[in-house]
Amino acid sequence: MTEFLQQLLNGLSLGAIYALIALGYTMVYGVLRFINFAHSDVFMVGAFIGYYLGHHVPESTVWGGLLVLTAAMIGCALLGMLIERLVYRPLRSAPTLNVLITAIGVSLLLEYTGQLVFGAAPRTFPPIFPSANFHLGPLTISSNQLLVISVTLILLFALRFIVMRTKIGTAMRAVSLNPRAASLVGINNDFVISFTFALGSAMAAAGGILYALNYPSIDPLMGVMPGLKAFVAAILGGIGNIPGAALGGLLLGTVETFVGGSEWSTYKDAIAFAILIVILLFRPAGLLGKFTVEKV
Amino acid sequence: MDWPLTQMLTVKNLEVCYGAISALGDVSFSIAAGRIVTLIGANGAGKTTALRTISGLLRAKSGHINFNGEDLTRLPPHQIVARGICHVPEGRMIFSNLSVDENLAMGAYLQRDKARIAQNRDYVFSIFPRLKERLTQAAGTLSGGEQQMLAIGRALMGDPKLLMLDEPSLGIAPKLISTIFEKIVEINRNHGLTILLVEQNARLALEISHEAYVLETGRVVLHGPSPELRTNPELKAAYLGG
Numbered sequence: 001m002t003e004f005l006q007q008l009l010n011g012l013s014l015g016a017i018y019a020l021i022a023l024g025y026t027m028v029y030g031v032l033r034f035i036n037f038a039h040s041d042v043f044m045v046g047a048f049i050g051y052y053l054g055h056h057v058p059e060s061t062v063w064g065g066l067l068v069l070t071a072a073m074i075g076c077a078l079l080g081m082l083i084e085r086l087v088y089r090p091l092r093s094a095p096t097l098n099v100l101i102t103a104i105g106v107s108l109l110l111e112y113t114g115q116l117v118f119g120a121a122p123r124t125f126p127p128i129f130p131s132a133n134f135h136l137g138p139l140t141i142s143s144n145q146l147l148v149i150s151v152t153l154i155l156l157f158a159l160r161f162i163v164m165r166t167k168i169g170t171a172m173r174a175v176s177l178n179p180r181a182a183s184l185v186g187i188n189n190d191f192v193i194s195f196t197f198a199l200g201s202a203m204a205a206a207g208g209i210l211y212a213l214n215y216p217s218i219d220p221l222m223g224v225m226p227g228l229k230a231f232v233a234a235i236l237g238g239i240g241n242i243p244g245a246a247l248g249g250l251l252l253g254t255v256e257t258f259v260g261g262s263e264w265s266t267y268k269d270a271i272a273f274a275i276l277i278v279i280l281l282f283r284p285a286g287l288l289g290k291f292t293v294e295k296v
Numbered sequence: 297m298d299w300p301l302t303q304m305l306t307v308k309n310l311e312v313c314y315g316a317i318s319a320l321g322d323v324s325f326s327i328a329a330g331r332i333v334t335l336i337g338a339n340g341a342g343k344t345t346a347l348r349t350i351s352g353l354l355r356a357k358s359g360h361i362n363f364n365g366e367d368l369t370r371l372p373p374h375q376i377v378a379r380g381i382c383h384v385p386e387g388r389m390i391f392s393n394l395s396v397d398e399n400l401a402m403g404a405y406l407q408r409d410k411a412r413i414a415q416n417r418d419y420v421f422s423i424f425p426r427l428k429e430r431l432t433q434a435a436g437t438l439s440g441g442e443q444q445m446l447a448i449g450r451a452l453m454g455d456p457k458l459l460m461l462d463e464p465s466l467g468i469a470p471k472l473i474s475t476i477f478e479k480i481v482e483i484n485r486n487h488g489l490t491i492l493l494v495e496q497n498a499r500l501a502l503e504i505s506h507e508a509y510v511l512e513t514g515r516v517v518l519h520g521p522s523p524e525l526r527t528n529p530e531l532k533a534a535y536l537g538g
């Protein structure tokens with residue numbers, strides 16, 4: 001039982017990171033109906049911003065850590081907006097396939113520019129937050145796990161508030177439902193799309209920092225696997241559905257951790273993806289997704 | 297033809313294509329402030345295309361759209377809304393997953409003045425009390441007629457100077473159609489709102505409008521005061537069922 005709870009905790013904290021990345025995939029899909037493959041590299045850039053800034057703040061302090069986290073989120077929000085403005089906006093009326101291929105191109109561009117600028121060798125992420133282990137009965141909870149879970153929860157609630165309660169959030173939902181109707185009430189769709197990229201990219205940056213704190217070796221290709229998992233999580237939850245992305249991330253992280261702790265650990269990725277396939281066979285639109293009739 | 301009134305909207309030599317297909321070829325018409333003007337015509341005549349081009353959803357290949365002295369031809373939709381043209385599109389296009397309340401809030405997206413928003417809301421509820429009873433309901437679960445009321449209400453929240461309605465009678469029970477048309481007349485009369493109405497139901501459109509243009513395959517073939525056109529023999533044969 002202790003073993004189970006311990007693994008559940010580990011799984012949820014890994015899943016929380018997937019959830020943070022998955023939100024960006026799902027939100028961008030919501031407003032533009034394509035998968036932004038460069039998203040996983042924004043996650044990587046977030047970790048690198050944290051790496052460089054982390055050396056300029058005192059180590060192991062809460063305020064230093066939060067400062068780095070916030071700066072990385074702002075930096076990546078700007079990067080996300082820049083990518084959208086320079087690359088995706090000119091392709092707004094292009095066929096989806098063209099946009100997808102371009103997204104892969106942007107992804108490769110970021111990865112190899114990363115190798116050029118940061119170098120290909122892995123680096124050790126500085127311990128920006130204080131670290132300690134807490135014992136709750138037989139369970140061991142690391143401060144990093146607590147950090148991951150609390151930061152994720154705060155960001156999820158903040159996002160929910162923005163999307164459900166603010167004017168710009170309502171506009172995001174309106175654009176996602178019907179971009180033409182949105183423009184007819186005076187919404188500037190480009191602005192809303194830009195805002196969506198900023199929001200998703202900031203979440204990915206937070207994910208990047210939290211991931212780097214837990215797996216403290218970072219390199220320019222570090223986004224590939226977590227990005228793929230998060231993409232799967234977004235599909236699993238129902239692409240375009242925000243609570244779905246969070247649920248999918250948590251589920252995938254948990255499954256992966258449990259399989260990783262079992263005798264089949266070598267196959268943990270294969271099993272995680274097999275589960276995805278099985279779930280999608282029964283619920284093709286994802287766990288929380290609904291099929292919507294595409295209106296012309 | 298002489299124009300005793302100042303023109304609010306003037307469309308001149310408008311030409312619009314979908315790819316290689318021409319939908320409008322050299323269409324001109326104008327609307328004087330405070331009037332209800334209708335565009336009538338058969339399926340595919342280009343009525344929806346004309347409205348979409350005015351509201352910026354489509355780009356004209358050539359021609360001009362002038363609104364209160366300003367050229368709108370190259371502006372994006374959200375800036376045209378900001379100038380005071382609100383378009384109730386064909387098929388209503390309400391935000392189905394959003395509540396009635398949120399739909400109305402989105403209608404006022406460009407309004408900064410809270411007091412003005414509240415005033416417009418009260419006005420919308422005074423015309424369509426049904427909406428007030430359904431505020432928290434998801435808009436997609438409203439009946440067709442209620443959705444049309446919401447679509448008009450949403451447009452009114454934008455505080456338009458010109459309201460464009462594309463087939464408000466489409467898919468609505470006959471009883472509700474007359475209600476909605478009464479409301480359209482009421483909005484025009486009590487509020488002085490200028491209205492451009494597109495309708496397939498020519499009889500109804502000619503009854504409530506001051507002036508009408510008849511479109512046929514992307515061209516204006518007839519134009520005149522509505523009461524006159526109601527008795528026009530050509531029009532009677534083609535659109536009013538003899």
Ligand SMILES: Nc1ncnc2c1ncn2[C@@H]1O[C@H](COP(=O)(O)OP(=O)(O)OP(=O)(O)O)[C@@H](O)[C@H]1O
Binds near residue numbers: 317337339340343344
């Ligand atoms: N998206 C489109 N792509 C290609 N052709 C189109 C498109 N939309 C409309 N058309 C064509 O343009 C012409 C005018 O269409 P439009 O929708 O403006 O007609 P309408 O007068 O509104 O008809 P209805 O009364 O059926 O709504 C038609 O021939 C139509 O087939």
Ligand SMILES: [Mg+2]
Binds near residue numbers: 343344345386
């Ligand atoms: Mg039409």
